[in-house]
Amino acid sequence: MPAHVQVVGGGVIGLACAWELARNGHEVTIVAPAPGRDGASRVAAGMLAPVTEAQFGESALTALLLEGSRLWPAFAAALEGAAGCAIGYDTTGTVTVALDASDRASLDDLLAYHHSLGLRAQRKSASACRALVPALSPAVRGGIEVPGDHQVDNRALLDALVQACRAAGVAFVEGTVSAVDPGPGPELVLADGRRLGPGLVVLAAGAGVPAIAGLEGAGLPTVRPVKGHILRLGPQGGPRAGSAPLLTRTVRGLVRGHSVYLVPRRDGSVVVGATVEERGGDTSVQAGAVHELLCDARAIVPGIDELELLEAAAGLRPATPDNSPRIGWTGTDGVVAAVGHYRNGILLAPLTAAAVVDLVGRRPLAPLIEALAPA
């Protein structure tokens, strides 16, 4: 039975949920301050990286990320069709490199862990890495090739989702939700006093969740903001016909123990990220973080020195205590959670949206998803 659903949040999770719900016949409203234009999704690199994001002790999360990755090709094709524009979905694969001997040892440990989980990743000599990525520094000590870690242009993705939502009849309300007024048909209270609803609520407000009142009984974990700085670099004077791009695949690096990544876009620009900082809700761009990113990135790809600094920005990843999202009906009547995606919001957007459609349709969930239900 079609429902009226109010999606709180205009980042990649909120937009993907809204689009999928609308495609499945529901009547959907998105409520967010600036749908598709703010929040962590916009300040992301768009890596779809189940393998290179696999961390020791998080094998359940890794299984989820792999399942999320599996849904991407069909999701990308459907979205590009619905929106009528490209989203830069790119399956070239990723190389992770080590700068010094200690970084090389850490990378070898990680590779052994990847293999213990059955993940596809292959040790590469320094010269083999340079064959894949000619712009690598001669100092690089070798690395790992990961064919299954891909990328999407996160900003093109957000724009496409907004288009697709509009085409599917989703209504957009610009505003900040300050409270959920619970009940069998919960209402939303906006910061400016407006009330919306009643209707089911899908909570997809990222790092904004803790500021929403009325969710005391929802059983949500603490969601805390984890600040990340990124840089956007580009060829001097813009893209030029005939000149080769600096990079043609995503390069990640361990640089004296720091993680850094460089994600090339089709227009010749490169996204460099990302710091991981526990600093509360501040999104100012700090000199020290910009220095750290440039320092680590140029250590593995010195050619970035010649690129133009187009943008420096910071976003807030919504992190839970176990780094795993919560997707499911909450303890608050009529409220579905789609929160806490931390570093994996873009990768998990198709999976989350599909799960939310199943939840709203009261269909059974796969055990992998069922395990994400709020306590």
Next chain:
Amino acid sequence: MPAHVQVVGGGVIGLACAWELARNGHEVTIVAPAPGRDGASRVAAGMLAPVTEAQFGESALTALLLEGSRLWPAFAAALEGAAGCAIGYDTTGTVTVALDASDRASLDDLLAYHHSLGLRAQRKSASACRALVPALSPAVRGGIEVPGDHQVDNRALLDALVQACRAAGVAFVEGTVSAVDPGPGPELVLADGRRLGPGLVVLAAGAGVPAIAGLEGAGLPTVRPVKGHILRLGPQGGPRAGSAPLLTRTVRGLVRGHSVYLVPRRDGSVVVGATVEERGGDTSVQAGAVHELLCDARAIVPGIDELELLEAAAGLRPATPDNSPRIGWTGTDGVVAAVGHYRNGILLAPLTAAAVVDLVGRRPLAPLIEALAPA
């Protein structure tokens, strides 16, 4: 006899000349694409530094810079009075520090040179430097205190000059001069086809001079653009009452052979500069230059890491082969040059403006100024 004078250029030199000419009874028009809002003057730090800018082999230029500095207190007072706003003129003095032993040795050589010219500068131990500037890195090896090197807020200065010019009746024409049409009363040809004049011409177009046609017989030296990047940093979340500023005086540094400076403003912000790059007329902001500035600046003042990156920009200093400006009547009838100020445009603005008033009034010049006449 009052003349009609057309000043080409809306940077600090053009504005200062226009204001002084108008104050002296001349009828003045400024022609520039965006007076006070573009060019090298806006992307400057505003150091007034005859001593710390004194280079080996440039003692004549140093004498000029000292004379330029001598005119500043009266110029600043008159300008603030005429414009009705403050320009951040600050005579606290400068400290130059050395990061490593080799930098310390270079600084000692420079200090001996300063003393040979009779300049005021005093060797300071590392702890004496830290007593003057508590935010200095513990790694700093000592330095030099230079009480006579001061600063002005270059953007406040430009705004004040525009105000003062308007108050004095200067006319502003927004446009780019593409040619001087010579003659006893030269005319200006603008890029959009407009013609201005006839009237005397004061050429103060900085790095834009080589693009102006009709000056073949002027006897001007080659003026080439020397790119400089600067950063503007500020306290996170803006200036806060009760919190102490990171710096209260200008700090210059030699950092493994690189020169860097940090100039604090009254609002708590800090200007960090500057690269010196021969790259033609490009003003894009490059990742490598931003890295270099941050790297060198944080080596001597680590606390900048916590500041917000407010702006990164690049400008083009107008340099002559001998680093000295040309001020005087050119070989082209009716055209006065005020060009080639390289790194010292702000410092030399009052001196240049006074000289131009004397030139237009056909009064005799001091030998120091006469030596700057175009060949």
